[in-house]
Amino acid sequence: MTQSSPRKVTRADVARLAGVSDAVVSYTLNGGAPVAPATAQRVREAVATLGYRPNQAARALKSGSASTLVLVVPDGDDPVFANAFFSEFASAIEAAARRRGYALYTTASSLESEQLLTRFHEFASRQVDGVLVLPAGAPLDVSALDAVGIPWLQLNTATPQPGLASLGVDLRAGAIEATRHLIEHGHRSIGYVGEPNTDELRYLGWMEACTDAGVAPGPFIATELTRIGGYRAGLALAVDDDRPSALFVASDRTALGLLRAFHERRIDVPGDVAMVAFDGSWETEYSWPALSSVRQPIEAMADSAVRRVLERSDADLTHEVFAGELVLRNSCGQH
Amino acid sequence: MTQSSPRKVTRADVARLAGVSDAVVSYTLNGGAPVAPATAQRVREAVATLGYRPNQAARALKSGSASTLVLVVPDGDDPVFANAFFSEFASAIEAAARRRGYALYTTASSLESEQLLTRFHEFASRQVDGVLVLPAGAPLDVSALDAVGIPWLQLNTATPQPGLASLGVDLRAGAIEATRHLIEHGHRSIGYVGEPNTDELRYLGWMEACTDAGVAPGPFIATELTRIGGYRAGLALAVDDDRPSALFVASDRTALGLLRAFHERRIDVPGDVAMVAFDGSWETEYSWPALSSVRQPIEAMADSAVRRVLERSDADLTHEVFAGELVLRNSCGQH
Numbered sequence: 001m002t003q004s005s006p007r008k009v010t011r012a013d014v015a016r017l018a019g020v021s022d023a024v025v026s027y028t029l030n031g032g033a034p035v036a037p038a039t040a041q042r043v044r045e046a047v048a049t050l051g052y053r054p055n056q057a058a059r060a061l062k063s064g065s066a067s068t069l070v071l072v073v074p075d076g077d078d079p080v081f082a083n084a085f086f087s088e089f090a091s092a093i094e095a096a097a098r099r100r101g102y103a104l105y106t107t108a109s110s111l112e113s114e115q116l117l118t119r120f121h122e123f124a125s126r127q128v129d130g131v132l133v134l135p136a137g138a139p140l141d142v143s144a145l146d147a148v149g150i151p152w153l154q155l156n157t158a159t160p161q162p163g164l165a166s167l168g169v170d171l172r173a174g175a176i177e178a179t180r181h182l183i184e185h186g187h188r189s190i191g192y193v194g195e196p197n198t199d200e201l202r203y204l205g206w207m208e209a210c211t212d213a214g215v216a217p218g219p220f221i222a223t224e225l226t227r228i229g230g231y232r233a234g235l236a237l238a239v240d241d242d243r244p245s246a247l248f249v250a251s252d253r254t255a256l257g258l259l260r261a262f263h264e265r266r267i268d269v270p271g272d273v274a275m276v277a278f279d280g281s282w283e284t285e286y287s288w289p290a291l292s293s294v295r296q297p298i299e300a301m302a303d304s305a306v307r308r309v310l311e312r313s314d315a316d317l318t319h320e321v322f323a324g325e326l327v328l329r330n331s332c333g334q335h
Numbered sequence: 336m337t338q339s340s341p342r343k344v345t346r347a348d349v350a351r352l353a354g355v356s357d358a359v360v361s362y363t364l365n366g367g368a369p370v371a372p373a374t375a376q377r378v379r380e381a382v383a384t385l386g387y388r389p390n391q392a393a394r395a396l397k398s399g400s401a402s403t404l405v406l407v408v409p410d411g412d413d414p415v416f417a418n419a420f421f422s423e424f425a426s427a428i429e430a431a432a433r434r435r436g437y438a439l440y441t442t443a444s445s446l447e448s449e450q451l452l453t454r455f456h457e458f459a460s461r462q463v464d465g466v467l468v469l470p471a472g473a474p475l476d477v478s479a480l481d482a483v484g485i486p487w488l489q490l491n492t493a494t495p496q497p498g499l500a501s502l503g504v505d506l507r508a509g510a511i512e513a514t515r516h517l518i519e520h521g522h523r524s525i526g527y528v529g530e531p532n533t534d535e536l537r538y539l540g541w542m543e544a545c546t547d548a549g550v551a552p553g554p555f556i557a558t559e560l561t562r563i564g565g566y567r568a569g570l571a572l573a574v575d576d577d578r579p580s581a582l583f584v585a586s587d588r589t590a591l592g593l594l595r596a597f598h599e600r601r602i603d604v605p606g607d608v609a610m611v612a613f614d615g616s617w618e619t620e621y622s623w624p625a626l627s628s629v630r631q632p633i634e635a636m637a638d639s640a641v642r643r644v645l646e647r648s649d650a651d652l653t654h655e656v657f658a659g660e661l662v663l664r665n666s667c668g669q670h
Binding site: 290 | 379383405438484591620
């Protein structure tokens with residue numbers, strides 16, 4: 001990676017050797033205008049012969065932009081992309097960035113204030129055009145991140161936070177719709193499997209739908225929103241004499257863990273227990289039975305996230321809410 | 336993103352305002368030595384007050400290194416991280432890079448020669464320390480990529496290519512082991528579901544294991560290695576009067592699609608058809624039935640990939656082969 005040549009090879013040297021203009025060298029290496037394949041080949045050979053390294057770092061210093069976005073995902077023991085919803089979402093963000101001529105780089109980071117701030121400085125100093133953060137739960141230090149001076153937006157956000165540009169799906173409305181669907185089809189004991197947090201919006205939506213319909217909500221099975229968390233919840237429900245006839249489950253992968261436990265314990269879904277999940281990733285289509293789930297509109301969210309972070313003005317420090325869509329498959333028993 | 340101040344704010348300005356040395360400013364922003372939280376806070380406030388942007392692009396120019404690796408994954412309609420194996424592999428690579436003090440950035444790219452070369456120039460000019468490429472099938476233009484001058488290594492590679500630093504799992508040996516397992520448990524008609532390519536090593540391994548055991552290999556069901564490809568293959572097998580009693584399936588997600596079709600058509604796995612898959616991602620543990628599969632040793636491969644690309648010398652243009660491990664679950668019917 002070290003440059004040992006006494007004089008730095010320039011673009012002009014490459015142009016001379018290839019017999020083209022400086023501009024054609026630039027077009028070949030950076031795009032901007034079409035270059036005939038044979039000409040491009042000549043330029044590349046000249047680049048290789050001379051050991052030319054087009055210095056984007058230097059150019060980025062001048063232009064202040066390198067046409068890149070960064071997606072920050074939480075690091076940790078449970079790899080974020082083992083969550084099918086997040087991997088689909090990241091792919092949609094990448095596609096949305098590319099449509100606007102930006103490359104997306106995804107990187108995992110601790111979301112602890114100090115570490116994330118260090119990463120933001122790293123991004124800003126590399127002239128990254130915008131950062132999208134997939135939060136892990138705890139609130140971020142918004143003013144410290146803003147002070148770095150790079151436009152950023154928080155994805156997957158449930159509730160507005162003053163001064164924070166964010167977006168997310170309407171968890172509460174989605175939970176209400178899922179629970180109501182189970183109620184409308186005759187269920188009178190509907191459990192909720194979700195995180196141990198009674199302020200959480202899916203919990204509140206489930207509670208509200210039950211209460212509005214005069215159905216006593218319960219049981220609430222608190223667990224991690226992971227496959228193994230769902231599996232453990234399923235094993236507990238399997239030996240529960242008061243097992244509800246239906247479950248609203250806070251995430252697809254939690255539901256996938258429940259399904260595994262129910263299969264192992266020969267509890268039929270939807271015959272013994274009907275289920276509606278949340279997220280609507282591909283997992284819901286290829287599980288057995290296929291899962292009814294509230295689908296997050298990942299393409300629309302990805303498109304808005306990229307657009308907003310690129311256009312970001314100080315006026316855009318708002319929270320944007322997207323509606324989920326209840327997709328009915330087999331696990332709720334009606335289809 | 337524009338700097339409108341008449342004179343550029345320097346690290347010395349920040350140090351003065353925060354009442355610390357230049358070195359402490361650097362430690363706070365870039366690591367390298369511990370800084371007391373209160374001091375770090377003062378430095379950060381000074382950074383915010385002055386609008387200082389530590390210019391890593393400029394520093395990268397000097398040091399020739401920014402302590403980053405890039406993982407290139409193929410773009411395309413079928414998002415690579417919707418493949419559970421690849422998302423687990425990427426997470427393992429990220430962990431291996433972090434253990435060595437490197438940040439990993441993952442980016443999708445066309446793997447067409449011209450486009451990939453443009454991306455390599457982009458990486459090199461940003462002083463990226465190494466690139467790992469997850470290939471999509473067609474061979475890369477090794478000499479053109481080498482000419483960029485950035486160390487790189489090709490992952491997920493089946494066969495050595497002269498001059499190419501690469502690694503991958505032993506597909507043929509894994510296929511032989513999987514097929515033999517089915518033969519040892521009495522199956523005498525073992526189909527193969529895989530890509531329409533009779534030079535492919537999993538195909539050849541299946542063929543070899545059958546032939547060695549005096550079992551006529553077949554049928555060969557050619558399909559895409561995707562969930563929908565597996566689903567289509569499963570629908571075809573469901574109406575096949577000569578359906579084999581066992582299948583070796585070239586990837587987990589293909590097997591997942593087969594399972595969906597078999598469930599829908601009430602074909603019991605493993606009762607009617609036993610199955611062994613390939614890759615061994617989390618999908619195999621949470622499908623129903625759980626899939627027996629040849630597990631790729633992703634942690635060992637990730638560790639070696641990162642180590643090799645960071646240590647890379649011109650002597651290391653070799654192909655490294657890893658052994659898969661047959662993990663037995665329920666789909667093969669014996670456990």
